[in-house]
Amino acid sequence: MTEAMTRTTDAVRANRAMMERDQASAALGLVVERDDPGHAVVSMRVRDDMTNGFHITHGGFVFALADTAFAIACNEDDRVTVAAGADISFLKSTVAGQTLTATAVRRTRAGRSGIYDVTVVDELGDTVAEFRGRSRTTNQAF
Template identity: 80%
Template structure:
């Protein structure tokens, strides 16, 4: 986990209030402007009727890494849209890691890619998020 003294204050504040991330047990491994890494351990209650990780949980992990990476300044930045491709199923006990990277940011909009891998580094999902900065500030 990133040392609190070096972690950007904006994202620390955002994540301290993120109840969904806390409930999911998400761990912020890296928090830099335009780049974030977030991990979680899959729990039994995160599975669907087939005993595999629910797609919404994988999306939430990727979406959180996206949110951290696109909130780079004092402006509140939110998702304008996102798409995900599920590539591999996972099961309870596995650790998933989402790495978000800014592709481009221009004016109020941005484009970010998030790769989700399992503990062996195998691709689980690919997420592309489109951001828009609001007039609100932290």
Template identity: 75%
Template sequence: MIDPAEHFAGQRSMLRHDRASAALGMVVERDEPGEAVVSMRVRDDMTNGFGITHGGMVFALADTAFAMACNDGDEVVVAAGADISFLAATRAGQVLTAHARRRATSGRTGIFDVTVTDERGQVVAEFRGRSLTTRRMPPD
């Protein structure tokens, strides 16, 4: 099992405690206010019965980039909802990259778009997340 503290060393506390993203082998490529890029190599155990990447794995990657882009302040931001559209299939061995960007915020809510591409830059999914800023402080 991957130790998230080692995998995400130097990252914000949110990711240091994110065992799911670490177990899936996600790598933070960029972490800026309102924007994040996270990549993941698709493993055999991430495919479905048709031999293509399980949609839940693509969603998890997009959701992690979304969470990073949202959580750039002093309060914990959580997902209020999200939708994903799958545009192309991928397979084991491919590297997927999720690029999340803040589109709009108003009060405690926000909208973020995430584009997931393969190693050739082909768009494989589009994700829209809706955020809610809580009144809680992040751990650590």
């Protein structure tokens, strides 16, 4: 096994352990579809209790979905990486019963800082939100 393959395997193992401890994502019913270093796909079925007073998906839940995909993508090695900041643009509303999928990809990583973009789509592939996360890698090991 090459050194790069070992790093990838270690990052995936660390991400899976992180997600096993993630009570918030579990409570939301998030499903990790892909967890490669620098790339993650996470889905969520919108429940009635995730809607707001207008009967549309509360933006906080869309953000949480995108943020989880971002967290998985940016934890690329054996050091804990956290959000330094994030922005989201909501482009289309959704309702209970729909399935949302967030795809996170690394745009750049330099030193301890990184930028990751996350696109959230509905089951038809229509873009629901665009999220940009800024990461900071700590000195703490997983």
